[in-house]
Amino acid sequence: MKASWNWLTDYVAVKAPAADVADRLTMAGLTVEDIDKTPEDICFDIEITSNRPDWLSHIGIAREIAALYGLALHVPAVELPPAGGPVADEAALEVPDADLCPLYTGRVIKGVKIAPSPAWLREKVESIGLRSINNVVDITNYVMYECGQPLHAFDLAKLAGRKIIVRRAVSGEQITLIDETKHTLTDSDLVIADGKMPVALAGIMGGAESEIGDETSDVFVESAQFDQYSVRTTAKRLGISTDASYRFERGVDVETVDWASRRTGELIVEIAGGTLCEGVLKVGVERGARPEVRLRMSRVRRILGIDVPIEETRTILASLDFVLRGGSPDETVVEVPSFRGDVKEEIDLIEEVARIKGYDKIPFAAALKVAVGRRNPREIITEAAEEVLTACGFYGCVSYSLVTGDLFRKISPWTREDPVYIENRPGHEDTFLRPSLVGSLLLVRKTNEDRKVPDADVYEVAHVYLPSSDTLPDQPLMAAAVTGRGFPAAKGIVERLFQAIGAEAVEFEPCDFPFLAPGEAASIISGGEMVGFIGRLDSSIVESVNLRTGVSVAEINLGRFEARPRNVESFKTLQRFPGVERDLALVVRESVKWAEIVSCIEGAGAEYLDSISFISLYRGKPIPEGSKSVALHVVFRSPEKTLTGEEADRTQALIVGILSERLGATLR
């Protein structure tokens, strides 16, 4: 809302400098975002919050200045010029759809002379950035910016049957507006029609057909209240926003409708000549809701944390045109003025008191009881995962949850169903919520490659979205990573991550997701459920993303481990006695997996077994075809003594025996 300093001072005799007033307004909730000074005037650009349509006018802002500075507000008294013949002889009004138009008024001025505006009027409308059109149109704009009530002037001679009908449009009816745009209407749009057709979109814009022109002689002035939801719906659907629709959407003051009509009539006769017809065409109720609201001093203190003297609260409310209706030493009852539709209950009055008194009068003073901020399991688990990943050289990413395209449909390990699609992204009809983070990370790696940052190791912790039969989709928290490192290196990081989040008994099983390279892919199982996957990205996807090198990818359902109490590490006694270390080279069939060898050794019941680790894998001579040699390192140890060579030998013999029996392994 643009407001002119000169114009404001028509209603309030403020002596303070404009910069001071701008500050006070800002600190009262009318944020002055810009001050534009010209030699003649100062223009404020003020951000008006959507709850205060009464501030969309110079009188409304002047009322605030008056309250802040303890000054009087002067609203001009309207003196209607001597009237001509009765208005009913000149025009007729019908309002069949009164549900969308609680009040409609029409006045007629005959014999006006359309001409450029006089200098004072032109300066007024130009001071707030409007274009001067002609005297009658400028007057309607002037009065709207004066009091907040939008007005419209029709050329009465162009209204078929000299008739105004406020009705819903007939579906398919068309209208060409003043700005030359043509629109097709539906039966939920409210229009102003003449005897034949729509001549204005109610509360939004007038039609071109009945526009005031140079030859206009008789003017019909509309001042009305339209249903705010109806205006908003039509304006949004047609993509039109005007000064009028902006005000009607937020709600105009029904008690200002007649004042604005009379004010317009007075000014038209004064400036454009002609004769005002006697009376007004009117359908509807002119008296607004004026609820009584009680303000208890105890509540002021409960909310604001300070005591405000009751006299001060009464002065503040009266300065804002609330009418004192009684009270007691502890409370005040006020009647809310009709232009304050936002004030419905006590809390609204408390805000008014705080606003005018100044939020800066409330101290920075905590009376809050001591409380402990507790760490959420999600914070703990996420930070543990991120600690491992960043230590391994990975960068954390944040990429869009809303995605498009086949890449994201192909990488969908967690569901076979279609992704969750999203409406209202014009130009992106294919938008859906990603079912995996991996696709995004591949694109991040690609972006970095394109910018000469090769081999970016990246991760993201975020939700994915999976279709569900519940009201809301499943939204598990995932951690995903993409790296140029090979499968074993990637797996080592993933294993360390699981350890960090306290996940036990996690198993890797071969799997065949189509986006992972055959034979280099594993699903990660815990509690009989897939909690993650890891693998080399299939070459077809490496190519489609146009990555320079192959990558390993992994994704883990982090949220799955959040509900578990995190592993609290229990101390394990440091071994004081030396272990006996043995390297074993086992020849086994190709199909025998490392996990089987380990579980076989662990299940052998060897008393002194301390640890098993992998050394290497060998295929080729002299190992027969179809077999492989697995080198492993075992440590035997006793917590009570140094083992003898014989004890170690016996343990080793036990293990080798079982390996031979269960897996057909032989020692090389």
Next chain:
Amino acid sequence: MGDIKTSIEKVHAAAVDEFAAAGDESSLESVRVRYLGRKGRVRDLMGTLGTLSPEERPEAGRLINDLKSRIARLHDEKSAALGASAGGEKPSPETLDVTLPGTPVRLGRIHPIARAAREIVRIFAGMGFSAVYGPEVETVHNNFECLNMPLDHPSRDAFETFFVRDRSDVVLRSHTSPVQIRAMLASKPPLRIVVPGRTYRPDTVDATHSFMFDQIEGLAVGTDVTMADLKFCLNEFGKAYFGPEVTTRFRPHFFPFTEPSAEMDVSCIFCGGKGCRVCGNGWIEVLGCGMVHPNVLRAVNYDPEEYTGFAFGMGIERLSMIKHQINDLRLFFENDIRFLSQF
């Protein structure tokens, strides 16, 4: 046992001589193989263990292992000495340029949004707020209706929303405030929470807009929570996040879910509040806040006569942009390592 001890010491003495005699890398290597190789003298000693009684074996084994490391040390020392005299690995004080960069260490970083969120959560944890989380795909009921935002009200204009296809009751949350509702429904006052998370609004992407951004929401409800508490906590937050020298101011504003509502500005961290190119008038807007609207308390069956509360919300990217002078919101979502490695 005595025999083997003697043998060990003999081997060691011989090794000392031979390593001392080695004059270059290749003779050093052959000495190493002679003692430490697969068929070396240490290995030979190991082979004699079998001749000992079981009681003697562990001790003898330990002595042989000991010998092995003593010989390895002889080798390393000689190797280093040879390298130094050849002007190799061990530089003399004159040739080491200490200003040369150290060997790079490859460490990753968490994302600046995650870093800022952690920092903010920790500041509020110090004032008794615990982090809670809620779903990003949310019901219209929680996202709007419980927050005193009736359908088709202009107050929803600032909260344009993505809808899930074919569902008029499910949206991508346009703010983190619905988690307030979930938290209040899940427990009784007193309550002090902060809610970090992603939010979505159908904005066109540019330097200051994004259809996805991160917020942190806060809520304190109790029998005695006032606007003075709100001002204290948020003023402390401003100083903790931006620096102890900043001051704050609270301007009245409008949010449907709080009343009285305010926006908090901090004194400009670049010019100290004098006014500059960044701030204009000396103040930078950082968050919205207010006392919880009675209708919101009613929506979760809290009696507004018994309980009061304050709430606040802030954009994480915005705070991070101010603090680090980042000039383009899109940088957060491009994930260029050159950007990510700066924070």
